[in-house]
Amino acid sequence: MxxxxxxxxxxxxxxxxRMGCADVSFELWPGExxxxxxxxxxxxxxxxxxxxxxxxxxSGLAEYRMRDEVWRNLYDLSEAERRFLMRTDWGFxxxxxADGLRMTVSAGANVGERMMAVGDRHYGRIRSTAIEWLGRVEIAEDRVDDEPRAFSGGMRQRLQIARNLVTHPRLVFMDEPTGGLDVSVQARLLDLIRGLVADLGLSAIIVTHDLAVARLLSHRMMVMKDxxxxxxGLTDRVLDDPREPYTQLLVSSILQV
Structure with missing residues (x-):
């Protein structure tokens, strides 16, 4: 690499x-x-x-290395190119x-839609792959025809993960993936995400306010303020030896809880 x-x-x-973010620079490596x-x-x-x-x-630049090894500025892509990237090489x-699922179609159809977006049209293969992926995220096969609104919050999140990963993307964005879930459900989901990321060799960018989530899932960490x-730096280094006063405050506040 x-x-x-x-x-x-x-x-x-x-x-x-009003400033949202300013002067952010970094590189993300395959599998990181x-x-x-x-x-x-x-x-x-x-x-x-x-x-x-x-x-x-x-302002600024974000360049992505496409599968053909050509670097493209993400903000120069057409809307059609961006949608294709989100359906194939990326996940969110x-x-x-509920923001990442179609709540009125079955669990299997939610996974199958993503496969159809990359050109798969064989019903039997789509259904069998959907069932396989439901199993990988710990959803029983007999729930394949159930709609997501019949699922618990944790099951919905696992289904959303299956929907995103079935096309084997190289990069997945995650926005507070365990937010709003009970602690026990969070723990199981984090173990699941960590295993899938490692097994598939995914790169991922995870936004979280929970430093425990960051320690468990990430190799590297960026701390933002204003x-x-x-x-x-490396996640363990930032958490075990924070250099900035704000980072020290974040870490100490977690330890005091």
Missing amino acids: TEPLLRVRDLSKFYGS VLAIVGESGSGKTTLLNCLSTRLEPT VHQNP GHVIEQ
């Missing part, structure tokens, strides 16, 4: 005079998981939405799984 998968340079987003952490209003979600092209940045796991990245 001589080249990264994603290169970001001086990325900034302003909402009029990057956690973006910070309190509410720190700019981490704005950054994630810019990286995933859901928002157009005010929302905090609220729209700026104030500290970054």
